[in-house]
Amino acid sequence: EADIYQTPRYLVIGTGKKITLECSQTMGHDKMYWYQQDPGMELHLIHYSYGVNSTEKGDLSSESTVSRIRTEHFPLTLESARPSHTSQYLCASSELGQQTYTQYFGPGTRLTVL
Amino acid sequence: ELKVEQNPLFLSMQEGKNYTIYCNYSTTSDRLYWYRQDPGKSLESLFVLLSNGAVKQEGRLMASLDTKARLSTLHITAAVHDLSATYFCAVDRTGTASKLTFGTGTRLQVTL
Numbered sequence: 001e002a003d004i005y006q007t008p009r010y011l012v013i014g015t016g017k018k019i020t021l022e023c024s025q026t027m028g029h030d031k032m033y034w035y036q037q038d039p040g041m042e043l044h045l046i047h048y049s050y051g052v053n054s055t056e057k058g059d060l061s062s063e064s065t066v067s068r069i070r071t072e073h074f075p076l077t078l079e080s081a082r083p084s085h086t087s088q089y090l091c092a093s094s095e096l097g098q099q100t101y102t103q104y105f106g107p108g109t110r111l112t113v114l
Numbered sequence: 115e116l117k118v119e120q121n122p123l124f125l126s127m128q129e130g131k132n133y134t135i136y137c138n139y140s141t142t143s144d145r146l147y148w149y150r151q152d153p154g155k156s157l158e159s160l161f162v163l164l165s166n167g168a169v170k171q172e173g174r175l176m177a178s179l180d181t182k183a184r185l186s187t188l189h190i191t192a193a194v195h196d197l198s199a200t201y202f203c204a205v206d207r208t209g210t211a212s213k214l215t216f217g218t219g220t221r222l223q224v225t226l
Contacts, residue, residue, distance in 0.1 A: 042118075042202065042216040043157075059213070090156060100164065101206070102147065103214065105157040 003027060006091050006106040013081055014114050021076045021109045023091030030096035032074040033103060036060060037088045049074055081113045116141045118205050120217035128225055130192050135220045137186040137203035145206035146186045148177050150199045193224045
């Protein structure tokens with residue numbers, strides 16, 4: 001079982017603020033992902049990374065950016081938050097080379113932009 | 115574009131009853147995942163189905179995959195209240211799970 005952590009768990013901020021959502025995993029997984037999920041809806045991939053210094057955009061266009069300087073850390077940044085960014089953000093990781101490639105999810109950050 | 119559809123979207127069933135959730139997808143894939151999500155929580159991996167005809171069982175849940183029909187099922191046997199949650203299927207588009215497309219989810223409510 002993967003250990004993957006996200007902070008903060010809940011965040012309420014005003015429009016225009018810069019925020020960073022943190023995601024860390026202790027399993028040494030190469031691949032990491034960010035998903036966006038509105039309440040009661042499906043998950044949409046917004047960013048992913050195959051390893052250090054590798055980042056790609058996902059299916060859902062997002063104004064957020066990510067970085068991968070260390071294997072265990074994959075933060076997501078919003079330079080100027082807007083109410084349309086209100087959602088739940090889920091981080092996940094998986095191991096390269098593992099047969100099942102199962103993605104393990106963190107607890108999520110619920111973001112509200114006023 | 116890969117589309118993943120689940121039905122039903124909402125299911126209310128009594129304890130002790132059996133039911134099946136369906137996951138249909140639109141393009142070829144040999145790898146499918148089932149996840150469970152409790153309200154306000156993250157996703158928990160239930161099953162990974164890796165090939166045509168794969169069947170996995172854990173407790174009261176059994177998942178199967180028919181890649182030719184592009185269909186996966188999640189069968190619930192003798193439901194109990196603890197199974198109340200939202201269930202998602204996710205289809206692997208790349209063969210290495212680099213990109214998963216999730217279904218809309220099925221919200222299951224098991225009543226006494």
